[in-house]
Amino acid sequence: MCAESAKLSVMPPTALDPRALDRPMPIDITMPRLSDTMEAGTVVRWHVKEGDAVLSGAVVADIETDKATMEMQVFDDGTISRILVPEGQSVSVGTKIAEIAGEGDAPGATGAANAANAANAASAASGASTSSTGGGTTPAASTSAPKSMPTSGPKSVPASEARPPDAAPSASAADRSSAPPPPPPPGADFTFARAPTAGSGDGPMRVSPVARRMAEEMGIDLSRLRGSGPAGRIIKRDIEAAAETRGAAIGSGNQPAGRSTVGASSGSLDRSPSPLATPVVPAAGAAAVGGTGLALGARSGLQSAEYPLSSMRQTIARRLLESTQSIPHYQVSMTFEMDALVALRGSLNTDLQTAGVKLSVNDFVVRACALAMSRHPFFNASWGGDRIHVHQTVNVGVAVALDEEKGGGLLVATIRDADRKSLRQISAETKALSEKARTKGLSMEEMSDSTFTISNLGMFGVEHFTAIINPPNSAILACGAAVQKPVVRAGALAVGWEMMATLSLDHRVIDGAMAARYLSTLKHLFEHPTLLLV
């Protein structure tokens, strides 16, 4: 019996593990080219950590291009064995940013597998080549495999650790020496086996699965925690303690909450539970968490459901916070008589019904705003620090709210050369882009290069609101609904159509009187809408 056991324990356990034989080569993940003009990309956020298992199609990172932040998927199953580019770093297209070890490599050895992976990379590769040549597995190749996984520690596990405590749980040293050495039973040895204590925090981060999940739900940054479990493993009570500490820290932050401004700008959709818990500026990482000080703590005493941020929500938060913090905003409003425009729209739509054309009031607004640019070029401009860029094309951005059921959010679709397009073209293009935005999403091309933006909540019955400038624009028009009202016409009370719109402006580029003149031009166009037909 002893001989049998001895043989068993000498035989490398991995020789029995078929995964050791067909381990594939690691797969490189490189910085993708997400737009035609993209030269480099920034890893805004990793959604995975080293040691995480991923399936084909999983979103592993948010990549920021020169134009937008996009989600990056992987196309293979496996385990993220290495992350080579930290969050916030920009690398050129094609640069290797991470590596996937094939399926079966480091299964479930969360966090702990990294060092082993890195160390075994060479031997894993040699193991693969061994099998591909059809040769038998050499002892060296097979012993190098996942034997070390459960503990990921040095090979010399002390005998007292490796032996089954069950065999002699409280035996003294004398008992041990008198008894025959118990055969190390494979499978029993992890009952109480403890991973060797890590010397420093340089090693891979060890997190228990439930702790990892709780941290994600609470928006707690694991990298800032010190684990109290074996080998520094972060466990449930560490998360609970961190949540408590953070709860106590609430109130010390004094910066204004970004949430309300974001809500006002997207305006159309205010999603019910606030996804505040995670940092608004992911690229800045830990600094943002500490710096903003406005995240709602898990122990604030308020009942709340928590939602992780989509990358679109992160982009909205980042860009609009940046806009309100860096642009000197002010607003100017004007009310327009819309009787003529409403009448014209009615008759056009009647006449064009058979052609499937249905012009919206917004189409007229787009056209009017675009036409007004020729007389007011600074509304089609960008602040350049030491100069002002006046754009030579008029590209009107139209804010499109996405369906709440699909997570909500806001995009700006660009109507290029809007000053050269007919109402009919503008209408068709706006419809097509809105539809595409809501279903498939827009391409870079369709979202970029706007020079002026219109946000219209008229279809929701909103009569007045203000918007946040969409950088690098210098102005945005917040357009309300055209409504029937008691009005004074030629000194008498009458029923008429009116619409109110509010410009938000960058005072570095546009002064108040300029804004008033621009609105006057719009007023003239709205009140003489046939001008919009030519």
Next chain:
Amino acid sequence: MNHVTVESADPARMAAPEGGREIELRDALREAMSEEMRRDARVFLLGEEVAQYHGAYKVSRGMVDEFGERRIIDTPISESGFAGMAIGAAMLGLRPIVEFMSWSFSLVAADPILNNAPKMLYMSGGQFGCPIVFRGNDGAGGQLGSTHSWSVEGLYSNVPGVKIVIPSSPYDAKGLLKTAIRDDDPVFFLESERMLSVKGPVPEEEYLIPFGQAIVRRAGRDCTLASWGRPVNFCLEAAEQLAKEGIDCEVIDLRTIRPLDIDSVVRSVRRTNCCVVVDQSWSFGSPGSELAAQVHAACFDDLDNFVHRVHSADVPTPYASHLEQEYLPNVRRICEAVRHATYRA
């Protein structure tokens, strides 16, 4: 067939009722067999010394007087022979109960009980079933030495086609044995010699306990202790001890390991984030390792530590009393495992 209480899945209704009469586990087993034999003429008992000697452990005391020698049958000391004979009887429509004096002796009948009974329905294309109950003492603890101290569930649970029942109390023993006798498949019913004299509440009225329904013996929030058979009682004792240290354990009694009520364990682990499996068989390829694997798969994101296991030590069962006690899962070792699993070691 009168009205019989079949327990529902509601855990609150699955425990033995408080108060009422208390009987020994061996008497609960006899009541189950006698009631079923009165109910169904096809049921009969055979085994070594079950009739004239009233059972090596007096489980069948008085049964030969009531049912006669045609239905309570003394056999030669030949497990392979009488197990095979009973399987044949089951195939032809009877419902035998085979008593093994010890499950350790069933090893000489491995071919009929593992190779014939569980595969009969499958291999005959549904022509022959095998409604048979094999029952007897299982597990160590009585200083019977290595060869007579088997916990056969480690070996036998590996075989598809068997149902394996391991009760932890007189109440469960009766309700589960009645279900076993009525079951149309082979059932391995594993009793503990150390528990035959244990008394517990067993109601006079008839009841059945369905297979595959675990019961929460003790509710707790810090750690799930999952076990079956005799060690459940050690788990309850350990839980009391750990409660004094501020560790609140939930004790789940699986009752049957095939079928295995993984759902009840998963529900509990999702709350406690911690699980210790206590199984008196050897660890390698055991019901305990299977349960742990299933918990890992189902609760991966819920676990704060890997599932810890307490098994019999990986050695032949020692004869010496103090070694045998340390060899088996016991209160001290269970407490130790829970402290490790909850990071309080």
